[in-house]
Amino acid sequence: MFATERFDPQHVTRILFEGFSSPAIALFYLVGFAAIGVFCWGTWVQIRKYRRGQPQGAALALVPRFIDMCRTVLTHRTLVRRDPAAGRAHRLIFFGFALLFLGTSTIALDYDVIARVMGRSIWTGNFYLWFSLVLDLAGVALIGGLLYMMARRGWIKPPKLDYTRPDRQPGDPDYDRSFYRREDWAFLWTLIVIGATGFVLEASRLVWLQARPEVWELRWWSPIGAGVAEAMRGAGLDADGAGALRSGLWWFHGALALTLIALIPFTKVKHIVTAPASLMLRNPLAAQRLPRQSPDSERVGYSTITDFTWKHLLNLDACTKCGRCHEACPARASGAPLSPRDVILSLREFANEALQKNALPDEAKLSVHGKDVGQVFMETLWSCRTCMACVEICPVAIEHVPIIVQMRRKLVEDGAMEPQLQKTLQTIHKTGNSFGESKRKRAGWTKPLPFQIKDARKDPVDVLWFVGDYAAFDPRNQKVSQAFATLLHDKGVDFGLLFEGESNAGNDVRRVGEEGLYELLAENNIAMLGASTFKRIVTTDPHSFNTIRNEYPEFGGKYEIEHYTSFVQRMLEEGTLKVRRPLGYRVTLHDPCHLGRYNKGYDAPRRILQALGCELVEMARNRDNSFCCGAGGGRIWMPDPVGAEKPSQIRMREAGDIEGLEVFVVCCPKDLTMFEDALKTSGFEGRFVVRELIELITEALAEPASVAGMAREPAEDALLA
Structure with missing residues (x-):
């Protein structure tokens, strides 16, 4: 290549401490080791902090986790989601910083180890030229990403970067979080200055050594530095002036970089270590399967x-x-x-x-x-x-x-x-359900049915239907349960119930924080399931589905379980269920949190709606970004503040933006309760209706002649029901 043809490769390089005296070099090393010492001490302080916490538990398979973490970090797949612009900018910063860090480390390795051991440098010739080009481009990427982040904070100002606290009032001693904004800007400016002074330092060296052909004639291998050098010469800077500038800037640039290294354990910068570590230790079932309370623990939960x-x-x-x-x-x-x-x-x-x-x-x-x-x-x-x-x-x-x-x-x-929550928990402990009804009434909704449902505790069944509290006791949801039972019966599915043997599955009890009651409920249900003979469990309640699927195995109850949507989808695809009346409704679908985000059950409800002949129009927030109805975590058992807008009402407004919407579809008993109430209070009653997917399935499977008032709109059907 050009460098080796015209110049001795050993001269195509950059002498690290060129022009510095031995005392100056010694001072630099002293400052550098001091910075490393502060970094190591700060790292120990952080490690000591973590060691003051409790043990994590079972040993982790670190190798596959490390590989997955590297894949996540390198692809930035978690950062580009729902904010691709910020993700792309962070990608520029990350790769720019990483390459510059690796480049600086390579220089130190070459100067302090390789050159001293081997007696010659590898940082010469073509390697040096390509090295210079790559690092120039890395510097551009770093500064470009940082400038976008500055514009984002200074001009775009997305609401999520507003640090105003909803849990404090102005005047509270820890209400003001302006120090986080100052930290953000200090971090951005520090990196910008380090990057910019690096280019100016490079340019001043080129002007200082412009008389050397192996430096000046190869300057465009450092295109940014060369461009700045040309501007400096055009402004009248000579070699002596450039040498003086380079000397002062060298110390400033180096001191700033070493200060950044020293402060990593104490500032925002430590996320370059803690974030990958957190990703590597990620629990894929963090919320789906909550930790058990150790019986040997002196305290319950997190007190200190x-x-x-x-x-x-x-x-x-x-x-x-x-x-x-x-x-x-x-x-x-x-x-x-x-x-x-x-x-x-x-x-x-x-x-x-x-x-x-x-x-x-x-x-x-x-x-x-x-x-x-x-x-x-x-x-x-x-x-x-x-x-x-x-x-x-x-x-x-x-x-x-x-x-x-x-x-x-x-x-x-x-x-x-x-x-009210305390009373509900006491009620569940006493009766096994959140409605306070006698256990004997749990299957009361089956009495109007013209057929008998098997008791799975007595007769073997293929499918055990775990009904759940709301589907069993809430009058509106009882109609849905009757419709699903009729569907199963008419199609010859061999199914049964636990009848009064079923208790609240405990999913929300556990998320309230009542671990003792949860374990009691889980043990009771597991005992009943163990006394029954079945092949699989089907449930219409996503909350029950989550805890039976993800948490009961830790208590000895491991079952094949699915939500009714996947069960029905399979029946439709196999031809067991046949659509006799394509509905043609314009609908939107709400993804229940415990079916969707918790268990990735996004596709089955959509495929069912497609099979029913509905036109599905997605709300702005759907699938993993679905907006909660507000019932989870025991909130359905707690009163909301008077006058406050509920999450379910916010969701209704989102659905109301869909032109021509006829049906708001849910597939969760709590969703049906929350959204039918919200429909009335949010001003959309009469514009569209809230219906359970089971109700649409039943309508589409019915003989056309048996469907009364087929020409009516869904909203009219609901009002006349």
């Missing part, structure tokens, strides 16, 4: 910051304040005093204050519950719907829901909850 597992303490440090969880949270959107991001940041501030000291403070000062600075309010924790929107969208795998539930367990232990 030292009750947290070391992994959850690491999660706190992994947060980059991107605001995606803040934006996705239905509680925050409805005005509740909860932002998942602010919970994590409050706990992080608390952990840093309490656990980074040489000695732990008194236990009274370790409590994370209360109204003091850094503590999390009871009202904040009870606002959570455990819908998993925060966990699902977090790009660094923070486990907001398990952390909140662990903190709720402490509140439940202390009786610090809404009186």
